[in-house]
C-alpha cells in the first residue's frame with residue numbers, strides 16, 4: 001500500500017481528489033437523487049428486479065455465460081445502496097458518486113456485512129476450489145464481473161458438472177436475490193412513511209436474519225487460514 005497524505009477534500013482514504021467532489025455539477029446532480037434514501041431504495045429495487053428477471057430468462061434459454069458474468073451486479077446494487085443509505089456520511093457518499101478511486105466493492109461490502117448483516121455475510125467465506133486452491137464467493141462474482149477466462153471456464157465446466165448449476169436451476173439463487181428486492185421494498189415503504197433512519201436500519205437488520213442461502217455450502221470450516229484481503233479496485237465499470 002503506497003503512503004498517501006490525508007486529503008482535505010475527501011474523507012475517503014487514498015482519494016486523490018484535488019477539489020471537493022460536490023464542486024462537480026455531475027456529482028451535485030447525483031447527490032440530489034441518491035442522498036434521498038427513499039429514492040435510492042426505489043431505484044435500486046427496480047434495477048435488481050429487472051436484472052433478476054433478465055437472468056432468469058437467460059437461465060431458461062440456456063445462456064449461462066450471460067447468467068454467470070452478471071452475478072455481481074445484484075450484489076453490488078444491493079450492497080452499495082445499503083452503504084449509501086445507512087453507512088456513508090455526505091462526504092463518503094459524494095466520493096462514491098464521483099466514481100473516483102478508490103472504488104472498491106469489497107470495502108463497501110465489509111462495512112455492510114459488519115453493520116447490516118452482523119458479520120453473517122458469506123461473500124468472503126472461503127470454500128475449497130473445485131480443482132485446486134480455495135475460492136470465495138467474492139472471487140467468483142468478481143471473476144464474473146471482469147468477464148475473465150476463469151469465469152468462462154466455470155461456465156464451460158457446467159457441461160461436465162451440471163450439478164454446479166443447481167443453485168440456479170433449483171431457484172435458490174433467485175430466492176436469494178428476491179430477498180434483496182423485498183428488503184428494499186420494505187425499506188422504501190418505511191422511508192416513504194417518514195420512519196427515521198435508525199429505526200429503518202434496525203428493522204432491516206432484523207429482516208436480514210438469518211443469512212441468505214446463496215453460496216452457503218456445507219463445509220465452510222475449511223482450514224484455509226489466511227483471509228484474502230486485497231480490495232477489488234474497480235474502474236468505472
Ligand SMILES: [Zn+2]
Nearest residue numbers: 010012015095
Ligand atoms: Zn474522494
